[in-house]
Amino acid sequence: MLRTQHGVRLLGPSDLPALSELVARDPVVNVFVDHRARITRLDPRWMGGEMWGYVQDGELVSACHAAANLVPVDATPEAVQAFAARAIRQRRRCATIVGPADAVTGLWDELEHHWSRPRDVRWVQPHLEIDRAPDVEPDPGVRRTRPGDLDVLYPACVAMYTEEVGVSPEAGGGAAMYRARVAQLIGKGWSFARIEDGRVLFKAEVAAVSPYACQIQGVYVDPTRRGEGLATSGMAAVVATALREIAPVVSLYVNDHNTPARRAYAAVGFEQTATFSTIMF
Template sequence: MLTTRQGIRPLGPADLDAFLALVITDPVVNVFADYRARTTGLEPRWLGGEMWGRYAGGALVAACHVGANLVPICATDEDARAFGERALTRGRTVSTIVGPDDAVRSFWNTVAGSWGRPRDVRWGQPHLQLDGDPVVEGDPLVRRTNRADLAEVYPACVAMYTEEVGVSPEHGGGAELYRARVLQLMSRGWSFASFDESGRLVFKAEVACASPYAAQIQGVYVVPDMRGRGLATTGMAAVARIVRREIAPVVSLYVNDWNVPARRAYERVGFVESARFSTIMF
């Protein structure tokens, strides 16, 4: 088996079975990696980047997704540092580093001196999961969205992204690509929302990625003038129930540690903390 420095080499379609066997050791935390592998077959042209694998004794022991997002997968401190050393040989091409807290910290400590000052760093984000029914009733008005809802859904997605990330997804001419992403989620049945009597969107959430084992929620948003009324709790209960019934048996997400209202809403639904993530944005 041809490997490079530190026992790392790019993975390809021939490595798919070994990769899936690796991520299934923690299928909820690794749902993004699992989803990317199953939808691309680890074919670089579909990955839009590379998937690095680290080997020990001929076995795949850790991996790292290197695309727009860099995501360490099943990486120990040593693995993450090794991936960081490899990353230093090519310079920063990613916009975000995200994943389990310990691995992200080890990777970042390796590359920080060369990759420049990040725009934002969010350590210790609680990773939450729900593997049973929600413990509160869901909002019966929550439903899947479709193209006819785009005039309401798209601005809410832009507002949520801007509020969460600190920059609009339309910045730098990104509106067309972002709109295509919103429509893609709709077409998959992964976009959910509730609307008031006038047809105005008041709550939304999407499934970001899914595997046979788990689905990860993103983009949870309540319009500002409707906050504090429990819409996030009942909305997420409804979404979680649909997702568990029709997409995957476990629902997961991660949230900023400082976002106390959101954390309380998820706790009321029945989500429990299972790990800590961290995110570094450039």
Template sequence: MLSTRHGVRPLGAADLGAFLELTGRDPVVNVFADYRARTTNLEPRWLGGEMWGRYADGQLVAACHVGANLVPIGASPDDARAFAERALARGRTVSTIVGPHEPVQEFWNGVADSWGRPRELRWQQPHLEMTGPPEIEPDPRVRRTTRQDMPELYPACVAMYTEEVGVSPEQGGGAELYRARVTQLMNRGWSFAAFEGDRLVFKAEVACASPYAAQIQGVWVPPDHRGQGLAESGMAAVVELVRTEVAPVVSLYVNEWNEPARRAYHRVGFRETARFSTVMF
């Protein structure tokens, strides 16, 4: 049974094939949704939320991930408005709305009056991709991190998150959960860093990956080491490692106002393919 006149209903394991067909229409932009589907089989208990699907003439035409993050997938403006209507019926349970600009904006327009003032709006975040080797020399010191690196790595992750998001991930007793996330990425081989002696001077992680793409997050250089090209050469090394061992395309999205980061990524070889938006509560 469809739950609204707009043909929106929660998806489950039986819908996995149709869902992966949907994400496969733009597999790099949709890497987060593809990764979540493959690792949870669309089971709500593993998703920690729901995946909504919108149907037209019996076909899945759009979806929306609703967990800690709300992410529209393959959604037209009309699809986004339908998802907003369903979201209004349940109230806000998410901490972030993120995804391609147009559906995020349409969704936000539909819920803004009821969901309250967000902590921050980031409307035009360039989404960047690399499909080939880096255009500059990689830093040979970049390697996967290990548990022995945690005394340097964990504080760097906290510093990066706080600088990027505006609040500490340890706020409200979140330290244990955040440390577990850092450790999880390390155990998957998705955490990379460069060191000068015992000092961490660059780090980055793979946030999610599919057979088609990997999305990078958490790129960070200590403030006293910035301006030395460490982000460029570090990212070149990460691109080389990830394209060889994780997925053939590397992507990320960056704040429009972060000109130093955008210049660094451009020098490495990243090119803009879309615009993302983020609404943070």
């Protein structure tokens, strides 16, 4: 029940229907927040943070996931200013700000004089979607990983994360938590790889799922095998399985400067539907 007539308030379990209606305005772009809302039911015990809502005349018009990631949802200019003001009062708790470029840029315009300098900023990240069979033949060697693959898969996950983010997920004692996350994705059936002779040649994970879409992350090809088309056929295999067994739309976002990845995704049949930005601390 949204009692606040105007401004920002914390959302809780009773607000789930209103938030579900909000994310449904663009359920693919908003799949991460939709996923988090569904698995936590907006219960503070499971959120690991907060979900903020911006209310006008008693109606929820925007939201913002405020935990390890600060993720705006359908954020109007007024909501962006209000979310930024709340974030300034609380000081920085997140590791990243990520989401639609306009909202992320607006948030940072308000926050940059109050928060520490970011470690990296990626202003242009095409958001891509596919809802049909891939345009290339899937790699038959790509399969869902199994618990017994964890020891082989984990180093590739660390290498991908370090290459993509710029710091190791094991930094600061994070190894156990990151390994648990990799194991969790395997257990859910959301981890895919081509493994030969004890080496991961290609891998990718589904990171978020809703009834409307899923989002892929962690795409990686062994550095010694890049340029052979493994990413293209591997992604085709992941897309084919995901569309058949996980969600009706597959999405991801990619750095604009990552030309090889963008070529691979285009060859599979992904099309750009939005632009994301990410600010990392």
